[in-house]
Amino acid sequence: FSGWHFFDLTFLAMPGPAEAAPLVSGSNAPASTPSGCAPGNKSIIAGVAVVVLLIAGGAIALRIVLPGLHHGKGPSPTAAPTPVPPGPGPSGLLKFAVSECTVSGGCQSQTAALTIDQNYRWYHDPNDSKTCKCTDDPAQCSQCVLDSPDKETYLDKYDVSVSSDLLSLTLGFKTGGSRLYLLDKTHKGYQALQLLGKEFTFTIDSSTLPCGMNGALYLVEMRADGSGGFGPTFGTGYCDAQCPTFPKTISGQANTNATPQCCNEFDFWEANRAATVMTTHPCQKADGSDVEGIHVCVGEECKAGNASVCDKNGCGLNPYANGDTDFYGNWSTVTGVDSSKPFSVTTQFITEGSELSEIRRFYMQDGKKINYPDTTVGGTTFDSMTDKYCTAKGATFDGKGELAIMGRSLQRGMVLALSLWNDPAGGMVWMDGAPPWTQKGHRIGPCGQMDESQSKDEGMQVVYSNIKFGEIGSTI
Numbered sequence: 001f002s003g004w005h006f007f008d009l010t011f012l013a014m015p016g017p018a019e020a021a022p023l024v025s026g027s028n029a030p031a032s033t034p035s036g037c038a039p040g041n042k043s044i045i046a047g048v049a050v051v052v053l054l055i056a057g058g059a060i061a062l063r064i065v066l067p068g069l070h071h072g073k074g075p076s077p078t079a080a081p082t083p084v085p086p087g088p089g090p091s092g093l094l095k096f097a098v099s100e101c102t103v104s105g106g107c108q109s110q111t112a113a114l115t116i117d118q119n120y121r122w123y124h125d126p127n128d129s130k131t132c133k134c135t136d137d138p139a140q141c142s143q144c145v146l147d148s149p150d151k152e153t154y155l156d157k158y159d160v161s162v163s164s165d166l167l168s169l170t171l172g173f174k175t176g177g178s179r180l181y182l183l184d185k186t187h188k189g190y191q192a193l194q195l196l197g198k199e200f201t202f203t204i205d206s207s208t209l210p211c212g213m214n215g216a217l218y219l220v221e222m223r224a225d226g227s228g229g230f231g232p233t234f235g236t237g238y239c240d241a242q243c244p245t246f247p248k249t250i251s252g253q254a255n256t257n258a259t260p261q262c263c264n265e266f267d268f269w270e271a272n273r274a275a276t277v278m279t280t281h282p283c284q285k286a287d288g289s290d291v292e293g294i295h296v297c298v299g300e301e302c303k304a305g306n307a308s309v310c311d312k313n314g315c316g317l318n319p320y321a322n323g324d325t326d327f328y329g330n331w332s333t334v335t336g337v338d339s340s341k342p343f344s345v346t347t348q349f350i351t352e353g354s355e356l357s358e359i360r361r362f363y364m365q366d367g368k369k370i371n372y373p374d375t376t377v378g379g380t381t382f383d384s385m386t387d388k389y390c391t392a393k394g395a396t397f398d399g400k401g402e403l404a405i406m407g408r409s410l411q412r413g414m415v416l417a418l419s420l421w422n423d424p425a426g427g428m429v430w431m432d433g434a435p436p437w438t439q440k441g442h443r444i445g446p447c448g449q450m451d452e453s454q455s456k457d458e459g460m461q462v463v464y465s466n467i468k469f470g471e472i473g474s475t476i
Helices: 151-158 387-392 402-412
Strands: 008-012 048-055 058-065 094-102 106-116 123-125 160-162 168-172 178-183 198-205 213-220 265-271 276-281 315-317 343-352 355-365 368-371 375-377 380-382 414-422 461-471
Touching (some): 094 160, 094 178, 151 160, 168 414, 198 213, 198 265, 213 461, 276 355, 276 402, 315 387, 343 402, 355 402, 387 402, 402 414, 414 461
Antiparallel strands (some): 048 058, 094 106, 106 178, 160 168, 178 414, 213 265, 213 414, 276 315, 355 368
């Protein structure tokens, strides 16, 4: 704060104990985020006088906060100090159950939590409840805070809800989508999933998502502490392989310079009811060393191409693009996964020695196991993702070794993100349609140029449930 400070009194009492419509004719970027500036941090106040008055049967503590005093090294004139959320309030979290599994011991449920990304939260001055706006100087937002939505606000403002048994997360699109992150069972830090040599399973219902929508469940190598500042409970610290510049805060300071945040990314699932793709997006520095955590790219390494620090296009496993046009979908001739009803998705990260060598995928629907289909790419048949497959697809990341880099990130630990989004400018043709950069007549999905995401259909939603991870062969 600047100017007057508030007196804080604390009294301690001593005694006393729809059914989806079928696909119509033949249509990673982050979710669009509310505008607003990045929060700064509150000033550190250390001048505190405590007078304790003992009275019969109890005690009263009076804490007087003095203005203008700080402890230790103070912030520089242009730096934003560390924020402290105002007063008691809702946690801003949604409890959510996940399970960790072993072959011998089965699956053990744990009550974790979900939090929505900081960019979706109201960023305001608690003194006058006005939305904060800052331009060039992070200090302009030094007094600003992010809100902590309660369960009702998650539903009303973000169209987000968790089932009463804590096993299912529903993301609707009435308010334009959302992105949430998984916290660990302490609810204080993001859960860093170490999945090299393990498997991950979830159940998905994308039956109401038309062409142009994207329900995405994926991993990013965010820091477990949310890169400081407001911290994980406020959804800070986001990064991905597209090197986003939109986070409101970075390490507790307003991101007025649109600083890019690059990190390794693995997309388990990007899909609607017409198409689906699994994609690796590894990152590596120019000197050949791994990008561990977040990297701030500069110049050419921020752009797509061989000089990029991250493989922005990635190596994708898309059955439709690989020639099996009826493996996944909601039409009558589907031979594999029927997207008109729920099914489970299992991804296995198989190692050779200490390195990731293969990523296998299979599904379960109506009690039946459905393997990823054999598809021919460049004259070779594949039923999983390997470096040979990525080379055949032309996704070599300039020969750096797609899977090995991805595997090291999986070993270090990655944070789970769950989102629902669309792209009004470009649609989802890179996933479900006919992108202009592909050969004439070649389709990546059945949607062509169709984008139904901007319809008035308020029933568009994705449901993620029964998330499990652990030893290979333990989650099904």
